[in-house]
């Protein structure tokens with residue numbers, strides 16, 4: 539029997555890297571330049587079990603509860619369009635249900651008042667007040683993942699030889715980040731043609747790159763994530779059950795002049811229920827993303843047109859046709 543060829547991600551111990559940022563920064567930058575993916579282990583104050591508990595708590599909720607937090611596109615009684623629950627669509631070959639939250643900004647913030655959906659408040663399922671504290675744990679984990687991402691960006695800065703805090707201002711206030719719980723149920727019966735890929739494999743998320751800045755992903759012990767190697771070959775990622783997988787999004791790649799790779803990846807149907815939790819780090823809506831972070835700020839003497847993150851990402855979502863976003867208001871990109 540032939541053994542499975544895995545894609546062994548470069549691994550960084552966050553604890554060691556933070557103690558020796560020069561060596562850590564060099565390792566992180568090298569991984570992002572070559573593979574575009576990185577495994578992160580030894581993460582202080584991070585317990586992947588809490589993410590697992592969030593998934594099992596949420597996805598076991600009744601249809602009524604799920605409906606109460608469903609995005610308006612799927613339940614016309616609701617007002618939330620960007621945050622909340624999206625169900626499995628039986629006619630789509632992206633086969634997953636998910637629940638998404640963000641960090642709320644105050645109600646009197648101009649972006650909330652103007653109805654900019656990136657700043658829509660998260661919507662929460664009712665809790666019985668006794669067992670697992672879902673909302674509290676989700677908010678705690680959001681904050682921890684945000685801070686882990688910031689720690690990694692400090693290491694990246696050291697590795698690039700720029701000021702350690704160079705990336706912070708993009709994310710400090712009002713980041714548009716999304717924290718998502720995903721459940722991929724296996725196909726019931728024969729999968730649609732569009733979900734079939736080479737060698738009899740079947741996808742539950744087709745090939746894509748992430749649009750945002752960077753993704754921190756918990757895949758627990760589950761197999762199924764595959765990345766495209768530089769030789770154009772699909773290889774499975776060996777699960778990192780107590781750590782996180784980091785991957786570069788299109789925006790990060792753009793903001794370092796293409797030096798880091800937004801690597802293509804996909805998720806295969808593994809024949810059983812699969813869960814994963816991505817944290818998509820995204821800048822403020824109006825952050826100017828037309829920069830090259832590999833050039834020290836003092837040396838950036840040429841004129842650059844301001845390009846805001848929000849309109850940029852809306853355009854990309856429309857181009858990529860991600861099913862979660864397909865019914866967002868049409869004119870959004872033009873509006874801002």
Ligand SMILES: O=C(O)CCC(=O)C(=O)O
Pocket residue numbers: 720743748755757762763803804805813814815816
């Ligand atoms: O579930 C996974 O392992 C990957 C998910 C993913 O690629 C995504 O949500 O963008």
Ligand SMILES: [Fe+2]
Pocket residue numbers: 746747748803
């Ligand atoms: Fe992805």
